[in-house]
Amino acid sequence: MNGPDGPTVRGSDGASMDDRFLLEGPHSRWREALMLARTVRDLLHGFRKLHFVGPCVTIFGSARFNETHPYYAIAREAGRKVGSLGFTVMTGGGPGLMEAANRGARDHGGLSVGCNIELPLEQGPNPYLDRWITCHYFFVRKVLLFKYSYAFVVMPGGLGTLDELTEALTLIQTKKIQSFPVVLIGTTYWQPFVDLLRRMIDERAIAASDLDLLKVTDDLEEAVRHLEAHAVRAFGLRRVKWQRPAWWLGERPVRAGRS
Secondary structure: OEEOOEEOOEOOOOOEHHHHHHOOOOOOHHHHHHHHHHHHHHHHHHHHHOOOOOOEEEEEOOOOOOOOOHHHHHHHHHHHHHHHOOOEEEEOOOOOHHHHHHHHHHHHOOOEEEEEEOOOOOOOOOOOOOEEEEEOOHHHHHHHHHHOEEEEEEOOOOHHHHHHHHHHHHHHHOOOOOOOOEEEEOHHHHHHHHHHHHHHHHOOOOOHHHHOOEEEEOOHHHHHHHHHHHHHHOOOOOOOOOOOOOHHHOOOOOOOOOO
């Protein structure tokens, strides 16, 4: 894989040095201009690629839970139910529970999109996507995942899932985005996280109101009702005809033959 200035250097652990280079501090003006150009390129590509996906619900979850894992079937059903509400299902575009959610959207005939990420161990886009992009930097990927979403459904996952969950809560708390609902699926799995949040409330590190739109449940029907109340009705969403792409800008429908 080539970096912005030629072949990418990889460390002894196989990790790309591009991200480390970004975080190492000041470099030459020219090299930092190249990094900025790469970031802008990826953002612009994402904006154009995802322009017609419609209101999304982003589903986060582990890339490590394959089709044999019990949570895979739950994530697939969650994707189906979110798609049945009329939302486009957006994920990180990779394997595991991301694949399951995209697959569930496809089961219902709903739209399915992904924001994939370049990793040292290649993570290709899963086969259940109508449209996807691949980001180089994690922060670009997260901008795109949050930009198009009216709600967030969080399946069990690891550090990446926890990072995305806490970023969503932080953006809502600081009013950088509106009070979109956040639904955690798996009461037993997420109980330690909920206990930590309650400890934060007791210590006055956060306000109790910060958790008003956080729903923790094992019941997908309850999750759907929460999304209907706090995403569909709260923001006055309704089904409308899809905006027609502008052919002279090189735009095309998300799915062939769909207006």
